[in-house]
Amino acid sequence: MGLFDFLKRKTLEEIHFSELEDWLEDHLTKKKLDEKIKAAKQDIEKILERCEDRLEHLGEASLMNDKIPEKEKQIMEGHRKSYIQKIKRFLNDIDVPDDAAQTGYYHAKFSEKLNSLSEETAKNHAVLQHFFGQEVSKIIRDIKNVEQSLSKLQSDIQKEGVDLIKEAKIKLKQYHEDRMRKDRLETEKESQSQILDNLKRKKEKLESRIGELKKSKEYLEFKDFLDKKKSIEDEVSRIETELAAAFAELQRPLKKYTHNTSHEKLVDKYSSDPAGALKEDETLLIHKVIEKMGAELHLLELKEKQLEKTKELMEKFTKSFLSEKRHELSGLKEMNRDLASQINRSVVALNISENENWKRSIENKMEECEREIQATTQEIEDINLAYQKQKVKEKAKEIHPHLRIHDEEDE
Template sequence: MKFFTQFFKKNKEITVSAIELDDWIIENMKEYFSEEYKSIKETVKQVNKTKKEIVAKLEKLENAKLVNPNLPEREVQMMEGNKDNYRLKTLQFLDKIEIPKDYLALDEFCNEFEEILTDFNEKTMRAYSILRNYFRNEMQEISMSLKKMETLQLNLFNFMKEDSIVNLKTILIKIKELNDNIVMSNKIHKEIKDLETNFEKEKEKQDKIDKKIKDLMKSPNYNKLKNYNNKKKEIQEDILNLTKKFVRKIKPFEKPFKKYVHDTKKHAGYIENPMQALEKDYQFSILVSLEKIQKNLESYNLKDNVIKKIKESSINKEFLKDLRKDYLALKEEKNKIIEKENQINVMQDFKELEYQKEHNEKKILSLKNSISDKKHLINIIQIDNKKKKLEEKLSNIIENQFFINLE
């Protein structure tokens, strides 16, 4: 394939900006395609000329006289109606035949012409058949001009299938794709720049938040909070030990106690949270239930060693009373510490900073992911690769080094 090679000096470097490339291609190929364009231009002239011929022949049909002037009035009315309809449809058909000024778009016009012609033939078939009976010569002349129009359209279609035209269109399509990708790439690059600016701003904001947290952690009030928190952990550990102590004591009753709770719907809280249940059970009514279980051990199908442990159980009112008293004392101590914590303003400041830090970290991560996604899109577009392929194609065509400037 050799395009307009003869119009360029050998060993010459040519650089054209991407945005001007399609105009440059068309301008520099005019001479190379002079014969093709000349043929197309002549055919287009013939199409327009034929359109005028058909209009003139329609006028001739309009003024044509009947060979037999003595036809019945009804038949004449029918004939006139078909003549008016045929003339209107034909003029509408001609109005739709608009040849594009850009000859490279002619193949689209040719495809549309086929559809328009098919529609025209379907809508005028009956009227044409009727009118041939009255105006054979006039209808034959119109038919010949329409066939000529169809032939001219076919010639245009064949011109568009010429290798040189097809190759030119292919190049122009590739140029448009490149320019579209450049526009998209520039847009994405701007978005990346904006995202990176926001990313840096959020990073700076995060650094400031971290510094505030660090400074806050050095303050005397924060150390107080730290001590209070350690004390709360100690109290919580003591509460846990009390709970374990209670659970160990009541462990032998586990199987019969669960069945008892299921049957009586009483003391379910002791299964879910023993210490909270004991706190509410200030009358120690659980002892009554445990006593009932001890009196009916045979009904629970227990092993001998379990029965022995239940009988030897030392759970009594004094044990539960002391356990409850210790638990309430620990709970009260913990609540007092919480009250002291709430009186220190630094706690609210610390929570607010922690919230800001968490919120800001999410924003930073989101921005980071967005930047990564945009950069991935840039890689998918591959402008440099498409530019290089187009440069190689054009360099081969003109047998000179061809470069595309993206700026």
């Protein structure tokens, strides 16, 4: 370094953001990392060849002591064969990656496998150490030399700032992927919005069709049938309520009077369902029961207030009154059935019902579509491309502090 080198200004480098990926690749190339990796691989290959020779020598080595018992020899042979197989399998798996960014990961995995190998061959090593200690030690030394070469390669690459370049490439890749995802989501949202617009138009057409049907003469007649049916049902309900209230007041005296008689079931029917019982009571037998009860009221031991109320109702429940109510209910229910039949046969009502069902179906689809649009919108909003781009730039400036990255106007 020259005496005044510190006075020299660092060269400012300017690129566009779209050129950053190529710039990172070019930066890696300038580091001459390929040469470092190639040299390390050649060194490791030599070590592996030497280790293979040592394994072959171990397999052929003879015992120095011929007096070792045969059983111990057999045990030793088993461990020797197993040890050589395991070491060879380990060596065959060694394959240093050409990508500088992968060396750190590969070194870590190699160390893990080496630890596993040590545990796996511990018994073999302990036995063979007694017979071929020198040969085994040389093999172990070769394997450790491979690890040292990998460690040195990783260290050299780290010094060149490869990890920073790797991180920048990862962030840049994530930025591009998220940008593509955002474009896809925006296209998807546009498609969803078009579907929603089509559904809205269909709904408007159905509403217009329903509106026209409800203005038709047929619908006005149908509506009149509905109103009449409602009026009849209200009148039936009024009469049934009137009968129920009256028979509720007569229930106690009638039950006392008919207890253990042939008319007890009849009174029970009138107590639970006066209108239904009246419909079935064609001869108005209940009137005869009430008349006979009137002649024997003094025997029922009713309180004075209840006695007066019973007499009042008995005067009201004449045969003509009951007959009139029975006939009135029958006529009203017959009219109600006729109106129901006409309503059920109404074509316009059927058309309106079908259109309203379609409308409800479309409204359900619209709600689902709106939920999908909302979810897609949220996904789009969660993608912060400006923030990601800034992080990419910051990482690139860590690699080259005097790098200026410009954004294209069309980005």
